[in-house]
Amino acid sequence: MAVMTFAGAALKNFFSKPVTTKYPAEPAEYKERTRGHIEISIDDCIGCGMCTRCCPCGTLSIDKIKGTWTINRFDCIACGFCVEKCPKKCLTMVAGYQTPDGEKETVTYTKSPEVLEAEAKQREEMAKKAAEAKKAAEAKKAAEAAKAAEEKKPEG
Amino acid sequence: MTATEGKNEIIAIEPGELSVKAMEMKSKGLRLSQACAAWLRKEEKLELSYSFVDDETYDMFNVRISLDNDKRDTEIASISDIFPYAAFYENEMRELFGANIKVINLDLHNKLYRIEEETPFVPKKEGQN
Amino acid sequence: MGKRSVIPYGPQHPVLPEPIHLDLVLEDEKIVDVLPSIGFIHRGLEKLTEKRDFNQMVYVTERVCGICSFGHGYGYCDTVEHIMNIEVPDRAKFLRTIWFELSRLHSHLLWAGLMADAFGFENLFYQCWRVREKVLDVIELTTGGRVIFSVNKVGGVLKDITPEMQKAILEMLDYVEKETKVLEKTFMNDYTVQSRMKGVGVLTKEQAHALGCAGPFARASGIATDMRMRGYAAYGELDMEPIISNDGDCYGRCEVRIGEIYQSIDLIRQAIDKLPDGELAAVVKGNPNGEYFMRIEQPRGEADYYIKGNGTPNLDRMRVRTPTFANLAGLCEVLKGADYADVGILAVTIDPCISCTER
Numbered sequence: 001m002a003v004m005t006f007a008g009a010a011l012k013n014f015f016s017k018p019v020t021t022k023y024p025a026e027p028a029e030y031k032e033r034t035r036g037h038i039e040i041s042i043d044d045c046i047g048c049g050m051c052t053r054c055c056p057c058g059t060l061s062i063d064k065i066k067g068t069w070t071i072n073r074f075d076c077i078a079c080g081f082c083v084e085k086c087p088k089k090c091l092t093m094v095a096g097y098q099t100p101d102g103e104k105e106t107v108t109y110t111k112s113p114e115v116l117e118a119e120a121k122q123r124e125e126m127a128k129k130a131a132e133a134k135k136a137a138e139a140k141k142a143a144e145a146a147k148a149a150e151e152k153k154p155e156g
Numbered sequence: 157m158t159a160t161e162g163k164n165e166i167i168a169i170e171p172g173e174l175s176v177k178a179m180e181m182k183s184k185g186l187r188l189s190q191a192c193a194a195w196l197r198k199e200e201k202l203e204l205s206y207s208f209v210d211d212e213t214y215d216m217f218n219v220r221i222s223l224d225n226d227k228r229d230t231e232i233a234s235i236s237d238i239f240p241y242a243a244f245y246e247n248e249m250r251e252l253f254g255a256n257i258k259v260i261n262l263d264l265h266n267k268l269y270r271i272e273e274e275t276p277f278v279p280k281k282e283g284q285n
Numbered sequence: 286m287g288k289r290s291v292i293p294y295g296p297q298h299p300v301l302p303e304p305i306h307l308d309l310v311l312e313d314e315k316i317v318d319v320l321p322s323i324g325f326i327h328r329g330l331e332k333l334t335e336k337r338d339f340n341q342m343v344y345v346t347e348r349v350c351g352i353c354s355f356g357h358g359y360g361y362c363d364t365v366e367h368i369m370n371i372e373v374p375d376r377a378k379f380l381r382t383i384w385f386e387l388s389r390l391h392s393h394l395l396w397a398g399l400m401a402d403a404f405g406f407e408n409l410f411y412q413c414w415r416v417r418e419k420v421l422d423v424i425e426l427t428t429g430g431r432v433i434f435s436v437n438k439v440g441g442v443l444k445d446i447t448p449e450m451q452k453a454i455l456e457m458l459d460y461v462e463k464e465t466k467v468l469e470k471t472f473m474n475d476y477t478v479q480s481r482m483k484g485v486g487v488l489t490k491e492q493a494h495a496l497g498c499a500g501p502f503a504r505a506s507g508i509a510t511d512m513r514m515r516g517y518a519a520y521g522e523l524d525m526e527p528i529i530s531n532d533g534d535c536y537g538r539c540e541v542r543i544g545e546i547y548q549s550i551d552l553i554r555q556a557i558d559k560l561p562d563g564e565l566a567a568v569v570k571g572n573p574n575g576e577y578f579m580r581i582e583q584p585r586g587e588a589d590y591y592i593k594g595n596g597t598p599n600l601d602r603m604r605v606r607t608p609t610f611a612n613l614a615g616l617c618e619v620l621k622g623a624d625y626a627d628v629g630i631l632a633v634t635i636d637p638c639i640s641c642t643e644r
Contacts (some may be wrong), residue, residue: 007470009412019415031422033429033444056341079344079435084443093429161515164578187497189580189611190589194602198595207578207589211494211503211510218578241497241614268642270324276332 030095035078037098040069042109044090051091067111067119074104075137157237162214166205171230174206177219178235179258181208188235190214191245193253200225202257202278204232215258230255230276236261243269252277289317292625295323298630300403303639307620307628314625318616322468327643331603338598339365339573343437349605350641351432352395355388356583357605357641358437360590363517364579365439368594369571374564375519377441382519382556383454384427384434386549390461391420391432392584393549395541396636397468400539403633404481409471416464423463426450451557458550469543482535486619486631489533498615500608501545502587502635504529505537513583523555548603572598583608585636607641 021028030036030055047064059075060082062068076098111119169177181188186257189209195202204221218261234257236243243262249255251268290311296304298640304325309319309638333345357383364374398413421431427450428434436444447453472478488498493506503510504527511527513520528536573594580589588610593601612635619631 006475008410009467009471013412019418029562031426031429033427034425035429035435054341054343056337077344077348078430079347079433080429080443081341084438096508160561161517168575174557187494189497189499189587189608190406190591190592192589192602192604192606194593196593196595196601198601200554203593204589205578209580211508214510214515214580216578216580239497240495241611243615244610264322268324269327271327271329276329 013091014051034095035080035093036095037078037093038076039092039094040081040109041092042067042069042111043115044088045069045111045138046088048087050085050087054081054085056081067116068108070106070108072104072106073098074101162210162216164218166218166220170220171219171221171223171232174219174221175233175235175238178206178208181217181219182238183209184210186210186215186217188239188242188245191242191249193249193255193277195253202228202253202255203212204249206235228254232257234260254278257273288312294628297489299627303637305632305637305639309620309625309631311625316620316625316628318403319620321613321617323613323639323643325643326640330644331605334600336599339594339600340439340598342600342603342619343439344435346603346605347433347435347437349644350607350638351493352392353583353585353588353607353641354432355384355390355434355437355520356588358434358583359385359518360579360581360583360588360605361592361603362439363381363581364577364590364592365573365594367577367579368573368575368592369439369565369569371440371569373441373567375561376445376566377562377565378519379556379560380442380446380565381437381447381490382523383437383553383560384424385518386553386556387420387424387427387454388434389584390546390549390553391417391424392636393522393546394465395548396542396584396633397472397539400630400633401472403629404478406471406478409468409478409530412464412468416461416468418462419457421498423450426453428531431518438566440569441564443565448561451560454538454553454557456551459585462547462550465543465546472543479536481627483532485535485627486623487532488615488619490531492617492618493533496614496618497611498586499611499633500582500636501538501541502586502612502615504542505541506533507531510587511615512580512587517581518580520552520557522559523552525552535630535634568626572596573600583639585609586612596641601610605641605644607638607644609635609638609642612637613642 042076049062049063052060052062057075061070080093083093095152186208189207191206193204202223206215206219234246236246243260246257246260247264247268250257292309292311294307295301296306296308308320309316310454330345330349334342337345343358343361346361347354349357359368394413394417398410401409401413425431427446436442490507493503493508505512507529509527509529528541528548530540540553574596576593578591580587588608589606591604595601623631
């Protein structure tokens with residue numbers, strides 16, 4: 001039976017410096033890959049909605065017209081699936097955990113006015129083009145119909 | 157080391173044969189690894205699987221009882237006389253899937269998980285709210 | 286015959302880290318009968334398959350348990366990969382093995398600490414958890430989370446372990462090995478520790494088999510079964526033997542788990558040594574259609590996974606049978622005939638994880 005097997009370790013610990021960090025006084029160290037919270041560079045977002053569909057806890061929502069991206073950070077489990085899925089890689093996982101709060105609040109990110117304006121213009125142009133294309137298609141259809149009718153006439 | 161993945165078989169049986177099969181497995185020196193139920197949403201079937209494993213060869217035999225929707229109340233004799241620890245699995249199957257397992261040696265009366273809803277994993281029958 | 290009395294034990298108890306309730310029937314100081322009951326934290330994670338698709342479920346299964354988190358994520362992915370016939374790249378298999386063993390390392394060190402705490406040796410508890418902290422640091426370095434890894438996906442892994450990280454892992458292993466040797470001396474040779482563990486809660490090989498025990502709990506009774514011998518992930522290419530003890534008491538269970546700490550260290554070194562180059566993940570197409578039963582060795586014992594897919598993104602059934610569920614019957618058996626004062630130690634020796642058990 002060994003006696004005092006722990007004495008060596010106990011003595012060593014008595015004279016060595018503590019292994020813990022004095023956290024609030026000294027800053028905590030985060031590793032490079034730490035999954036703390038999600039950041040978005042909103043102006044790169046194309047509003048595809050992939051992140052909202054793949055989120056396991058349904059914490060994200062997106063509005064393409066208003067150019068907003070909303071997250072409820074208290075529901076987010078920081079799994080990183082949206083970061084993985086984002087086609088434009090505008091989502092990133094950064095260090096720093098969500099601090100506790102009395103209420104569950106959502107955070108909304110809105111695109112900068114210039115980007116929004118440009119996007120609105122683009123949408124307008126697209127709509128115009130689409131309308132023109134539609135018009136052209138309709139005209140073509142009408143012409144074809146008229147042609148068909150004309151072809152039919154002599155027979156009838 | 158030599159990896160021995162072992163067999164992994166599914167044996168379909170009738171509800172009445174379960175005790176016989178369990179006795180056979182026990183006489184071979186196998187142990188009950190798990191028992192679980194599954195509700196197939198497309199086929200509307202309740203499946204009970206009892207898995208027996210061999211600790212030396214790592215073989216696994218899954219005994220499967222398949223019950224159609226209208227027959228899911230079929231009485232099934234508990235195997236907890238043969239494998240005493242099967243009681244936990246059978247209580248779980250009865251509580252979550254409503255499998256009609258009779259005479260469990262440690263009957264917890266659908267209070268294993270202390271959930272409010274009755275048989276949450278299977279759709280409600282007509283007339284049940 | 287003495288007077289019988291019933292003492293409720295748990296779900297909140299100072300030495301019990303998990304919410305399990307035991308009704309102990311006592312005759313004087315000896316326990317004659319036990320009635321366990323669980324169900325305080327049932328979360329219905331298995332039912333979530335109806336609402337989440339099979340890719341999202343990876344993250345749900347990882348959160349079944351905090352300590353064996355990686356094991357659950359891995360078991361789920363491997364089962365789905367079997368159904369969908371996906372060939373996982375070799376590098377991903379080895380990376381998974383490394384992470385799996387890291388999680389076993391930290392789980393066993395955590396258990397050693399809890400065990401020390403259960404028999405009232407708090408200083409030893411601090412020492413175990415201080416060593417464990419180094420493992421957690423490495424886990425955070427390689428995966429980004431301290432206990433929830435989130436590196437698995439169906440088809441492979443998401444992150445790589447770079448050469449610098451491999452160096453950090455090896456350095457950590459040297460440190461943990463050195464420190465574990467010090468801890469082992471206390472656990473195995475100390476007079477007071479031995480007097481709390483030797484001959485307490487003896488479970489013979491026959492009893493352990495008859496009660497369907499699994500994992501280190503069964504191995505401590507002399508049953509040489511270790512699911513890693515089945516050769517899933519990269520275990521087939523590594524050299525290992527199940528660690529067993531024939532004592533069948535608390536001392537034996539401690540011996541097995543400390544042996545497994547060294548085994549894990551050895552396995553990680555082998556895996557890093559043999560780590561092949563290549564892709565991290567295979568391409569996944571379509572939805573799982575079929576079923577598969579999978580067994581893997583979690584830190585706490587053998588875990589069963591059963592998945593049934595029906596060709597849609599939402600699985601029909603995802604079932605996890607956790608090691609504690611198998612060991613509950615064994616726990617009730619070892620408690621019978623034990624002293625009331627030993628209940629805390631005996632409950633900890635099965636390494637209970639009730640949160641896993643109830644999903």
